[in-house]
Amino acid sequence: MKARSEEVARLLPGPLRAVVLTVLLLIVLGPLAYMFLASVSSDLAVARGALWPDGFHIDNYAKIWSTTNLGRGLVNSVLVAGAVAVVSAFVALLSAYVLVRYAFRGRIAVLRGLLALQSIPGTLLLLPVFVLFASAATALGVTIIGTRGAVLITYLTFALPFSTWVMVTYLRELPPELDEAARVDGASPWRVLTRVIAPLSWPGLVVSGVFAFLLGWNDVLFASVLTNPDTRTAAVELQIFGASQEGGALPVYGQLMAAALVCAVPVVALYLVFQRYLVAGLTTGGVR
Amino acid sequence: MTSPRRTATRRGRPLWMFLPGGVLTLLVIIVPLVLALYISLLDLDQYSIREWVGAEFIGFENYVEAVRDSNLVHAIGISIGYSALVTVGCLPIGLAAAIATQDRFKGRALVRSILLVPYVLPAFVVGSTWRIIFQPDGVANGLLGTSGLWLNGPRSFWALVIVALWSGWPLVYLLAAAGLQSVDATVHEAAALDGAGWWAKLRHVVLPQLRGPVSLALVISFLHNVNSFTLPFVLFGVPSPYDVEVLPVLTYVESFQNFEFGLSVAMAVVSLILVAIPMAVYLRAVRLDTGRGLR
C-alpha cells in the first residue's frame, strides 16, 4: 500500500530527477570543493589563485583551534542559536495560532506589520539597540551587554517576524475541522494548540526553527557589539579571524577556509537530523 | 449545520498568546526603531555622539542632504535592481530542487542537506571565498577563459548577482520543500485517477498549492537581498565601486566610518519607505496578508 501511494505521489520521472540533481549538486559543490582545496593549500598558493593545492596541509585544521578561540565560539553559538531556535518556534506558533484561527480588530494590520518588520535593515537598529541595553543595564543595575542573554533576546526578536509568518502560512493549510472537533470535546484553546495543532505543524516548526537557528548562528553585526570575548559566537570569531588578516602580512587562507568549513558543519548536521521530521508531516494522524 | 469553512471566531480568544512575541518585538524592535527615527532628525556625528540626547535638532536637513548630496538614489537603484534579479533567479532553481528531492530515493537525506549548504554558510565566508574565486588571476577567469576584473567595473554587478543567487536559492527550496510535504495524498490519488502525466500534475495540481510558501519566500528573499550588508561588503570592500554601491554598504560607511549617524539613519528611512511601497502592492496582489480571503 505504501509503495502504491509513493508511486502515485511521484513528481518527476527518474532520469529527469537525476539530471536536475546532478546540475544542482555541481553548482553547490563547486565552490565548496574549492574551499576545501584551499583549506589544505599553502597560503601563498591561494593568494596566487591556484586551483590545486601544492601540498597537503591538513594541519590547518589542527592549527585553527589555537589560532582562534573557535572551540569556545562554537559552544556559545550552539547554546545561543539552539535556544533561539526552540523558543522562537514556540513563540511564533503561539502568535500564529491566534492570527489564523481567531478574528480580532487589527488582525490584518498585525500580519502586514510582521512583514514590514522584515524590511528593517540591521544597521539601522544596531546603535539604538545597544543604547537601549546599556540604559536598561544601568537602570536595573545588572550587566546586559556582554552576556549571552543579550544576543539571545536580540536574535529571538529578530527571528520572530519570519518565524511567525512561516507558521501562519502552514497553519492556514491545516483544516479547521480539527480545531472544531477538539473544541466540541470541550478543550480550551491552549489544549487545542498543544494537543492537536502543534504535532501537526512540524514542517512549519522545523522551518521556523532552522531559520531562527541560522540567524543566531550566522549573525555578526549584533554579536560583535553585544558579546565579549567569553561569550562570543563562532560567527564573530570567524569574522574577527578573517578581518584581522587584512593588513600587513599574508592572510592564512588555509586556516580561514578550514575554520569556515568547520563552522558550517554543525548547521548542516542539524538539518540532516531534522529533515526527517519534514517528511513525517501531515501523513501521520490528522485528516485522511 | 455548521458552516464548514468558517474558522475565525470571536469567542474565547486566547489573545494572551500574543504576549511573548508582542512584548519582545516592542522592546527590541519598535523602541529602537522609534529611537532611530528620532536620531534621523538630529545632527548626530562624531562631535555630538557623546551627549547624543543633546545633539542639535535639525529637522529634515538630513533627509535633504541624503537625497540631494549623497549617492542614495543611485544606491537604491542598484540594490533594488540586483535584488529583483536574484529573487527572480532563485525561483526556478529553488522549485526544481524542492521537486527533485521530494520523491524518496537512496541518499536523499544527504542530498537535501548538501543543497542547503550555500544558505547556511555565513555571508562572510561566502564573500571571502567568491572574492578569491573572482580575482583577476583566479579560478573564475581560469575556468571561463576570460580575463579582467569581476570585482570592479561593469562586471561587478553580475558578480554580485551570481554570488547572491548561489547563496540565496536554498531559501526558496526550503520553503517549497516543506510546502510540498503538506500536499495531501488524496490530491496525488486524484491526479493519478485522472491519468495526468508528471508535467501536467506538476503544473496544474502541485505548483498552485505552493503559491503560499513560494510567495513568502520571494518576499523574504527580496527583502533579505535589499538589506544584505555583509556579502557586498566582503566581496567588494569599501569604498564600493560605483557599479555595486548598494544601499546597506552606503549607510554603513556613512554611519560607522564617517560617524554621520543622523545622515545615515535618514538614508535608511528613505530606502525603507521606497521599498515598502512596492512591497505593499505585491502583498495585496498575492493576497499574502489575508491568505486568500478569511478561512
Next chain:
Amino acid sequence: MNRRSFAVLASALLLGSTLTACGSDEGSDSGDNSGVTLTMLMGVNNIYPEQQRAWFTEVSDKFKQETGASVRFETFASANDELTKIQTSVVSGQGPDVYALGTTFTPTAYATGAFVELTKDDWDKVGGRDRFLPATLGISGPDQEHEVGIPFASRPFVMAYNKDLLTAAGIDKPADSWDALRDQAKQLTKDGTYGLAIGYADGFDPWKFIWAMTIQAGTPVVKDGKAALDGPNTKTAYQNYLGWLATDKVVDPAAVGWKNAQAIAAFGDGKAAFLPMVSASSKVTLDKSKVAGKYAYAVMPTIPPGATSLPAGGVGATSILSGDNVVVAKYSKHKDLALALVKLMTSEQMQTSYYKTFGELPTNQAAATALGSDPALAAIVESAGKSENTPFTGAWGQVQLELTNVVVQSIPDLSAGRVDDGKLTGLLGQAQTKAQQALDKAK
C-alpha cells in the same frame, strides 16, 4: 488549568534561557584594587596570535603585582571594528577603560570628546612626557595642550627590495625620488618580473602614496581646514601612482585586483623588485618565502614626482606617523589605575620585550636607543624618525575615504590599461567637494 500549565512552561523556558544566558560578569567596583578589573581594547595581532595571548597574561600578572588590580584584554580585528567599538562605547558611556588605537584614528577619537585630555599630572602618572620619542608624539593631539594619545608602538612604513634583482641590474640601492625609482623599476621589468609590486585594490594603502607625494611637494591634501584634492600636485600624484601600471607598465597587470597581501606574495615569489608601503610585519612572511635572505628594507622616496630635489615648502616624509596610541576613556571609573597600566606598558622593560616578541618599534626613548644599530632595522628606525603625522582633524576619516575612492573608481579604466584624464579630474572634483564638506562640519 490552561493558565497554570502555560505559566509552568513559560517559567521553564525562561529559566532555561537565563541559564544559557549567564555570561561572564564584569569586574565589580570595590574600595581596594583587588576586586578591580580594567578592560583594555587592542588590535589583534594576526601574525603572533599565541604570543599576544601570552603577552596579555604577562601584563595582567605584572599589573596585579604592582597594583592589585587585574587587566582583561579585548581585541578588535580591523579598523572598522575599532571604530564601531568606539562608537558603541561613547554613545552608551560604558566599555573598555583603555584603548590602543591606530594613530590615524586618534583624531577621530579626539573629536568625540570622550577621552581624557592629559594634563601635566596625567603625563607624570604615565612616566613623564619626555620618556617618549618626540617624533611619536606628533599625533597625540591637535596641539600640546590638548593631547589624548600616549604613544605605545611604532610601525613606520618602508619599502622592501630584492637585493639579487638589483645587483643583477647594476643598481646598488633604491632611488630617493619617485621619478628615479620609476626609472629603476623600468630597468628591472623584464622576463616575467616587474619593477614594482602594488596592491591597487587594497583598502588601506593607496591614499598613503598620495599623501606622501603631496606633502613632499609642499601641498598637503589637508591644510588649515582646507582640502586640496583638486590641486595640480594631487592630480600628478594620482597620475604617477596609477601610471605605474597604465603607462609605465612596471607593475603586473593583475595588480588591479591585488590587496596588500597579494603584493607581498608576488614580491615573496621573486616576481617584483620593489615592494613599497610595507611595515616590519611583512618580515615574518618574507622570511618564509622564496626571497628569504635576499631582500632588505629601505626608506621610500622622499622627493616628489617631477622634481630632483626636495622643493621649498616640501616635507621629506618617509612615512605617515604610524603605530598605536593609547587613550583613556573619560567614562572610566578607574582613571588613575588606567594611567598606571599605561605607565607599565610604556616602560623601557615592557617596550623592549614587546619589540622582541612582536617586532614593533618602541616609543620609549630609552628602549629605542638601546635597540641601537640592528642593521636589519636601520631603514625602519630611520623611517620612524622621519615620519610625519596625518592632519589632526575629526574629518580625516572621510578625507581618507575620498582619497581611496578616487583609486577605486579608476580601477576599471586601469585594468584596461589607461588613466582617463577627464575622468580623473571629475573624480578629484567630487572628492574635493565631499572632503571639504566634512572639514567644514568639523568643530
